[in-house]
């Protein structure tokens with residue numbers, strides 16, 4: 001039998017690529033390999049599970065067996081690839097070698113871990129996949145107070161969702177505002193005020209130094225001397241594309257695995273997409289770019305070389321207490337911000353010297369203007 005097309009990863013990138021590929025080619029053997037349980041789920045839903053009252057099983061959309069049937073593929077679960085040998089077109093699973101016709105890396109990003117002292121440091125929960133979420137849900141039963149590390153998009157979404165779920169939320173992050181890399185300060189203030197209206201308390205500036213077990217839970221010691229009593233700690237301090245195995249195999253990696261507009265790495269017959277990929281310099285950890293990549297790469301793998309392009313890709317942040325849509329200005333662009341609105345309803349626009357719209361942040365009722373504004377936004381990869 002000819003060597004299969006092998007996809008590493010059954011996240012949204014891996015499964016969507018497989019689906020798009022099967023629309024074009026129903027014959028070529030297809031093998032998906034994943035370190036996790038291989039269930040199909042939508043990762044963005046992980047930060048809505050408490051508000052929607054859904055546990056991990058409730059968020060799962062299909063078992064790996066059903067996916068295998070649907071995709072006419074083999075799906076190997078709980079299987080971690082340990083190396084790539086591009087010269088021989090094979091990969092390693094421990095001692096086992098698997099040959100490929102084409103190899104696609106869709107192995108995502110890993111959670112950044114912050115160094116924390118104390119006898120409860122290993123009780124910090126990252127939530128970056130369905131299994132993480134199941135572990136956290138199990139640990140949260142009967143608990144009340146959650147300390148959240150990180151004030152980025154994911155930290156804010158969890159703050160909203162856990163508050164809706166009835167938890168008392170304290171959020172700690174060493175930045176001056178929420179979503180510092182993404183959001184104009186006026187919009188950030190609106191989102192923070194919304195989350196505070198749900199009862200969330202913010203500690204912006206310090207970091208968590210030490211986490212200690214005490215009689216009735218945990219004690220979090222912050223770098224500014226504050227001590228916060230809590231029952232659980234969730235870490236949402238950031239994600240880093242997985243590049244180690246690629247770099248060890250000699251593939252060019254930067255922030256992510258470096259690929260061109262055809263999603264091709266520095267080596268023949270190896271491609272990457274999703275959170276692990278840096279596409280023509282852009283490593284975007286969102287679903288929209290990954291879907292565009294899946295469609296283009298499926299064409300290429302089916303024998304019709306196709307470059308990916310990105311239009312404007314605004315991000316809808318799931319903080320229902322203060323709706324937020326944001327489209328950061330493209331890299332390298334220079335613009336000036338103007339802010340209209342008050343309180344929860346902020347319209348912050350970034351324009352270049354000619355008056356062209358480069359980016360925006362819309363909160364509250366201002367999000368209704370997004371469709372009109374989207375038409376003016378520049379493409380991210382023209």
Ligand SMILES: Cc1cc2nc3c(=O)[nH]c(=O)nc-3n(C[C@H](O)[C@H](O)[C@H](O)COP(=O)(O)OP(=O)(O)OC[C@H]3O[C@@H](n4cnc5c(N)ncnc54)[C@H](O)[C@@H]3O)c2cc1C
Pocket residue numbers: 008009010011012013014033034035036042043044045046047079080081082106107108109127128129154157242273274275276284285286287288290316317318
């Ligand atoms: C809480 C949360 C909320 C989000 N909300 C949004 C949102 O609202 N909108 C949006 O656009 N984006 C959102 N995102 C981001 C979005 O979910 C991701 O960009 C997307 O899911 C990434 O998919 P992926 O397939 O690249 O990676 P992943 O889903 O991380 O999949 C990686 C796969 O690779 C496997 N793997 C890793 N290493 C190995 C190995 N060595 N061997 C075998 N298998 C391996 C894993 O087991 C897994 O199957 C959110 C993310 C989080 C965490």
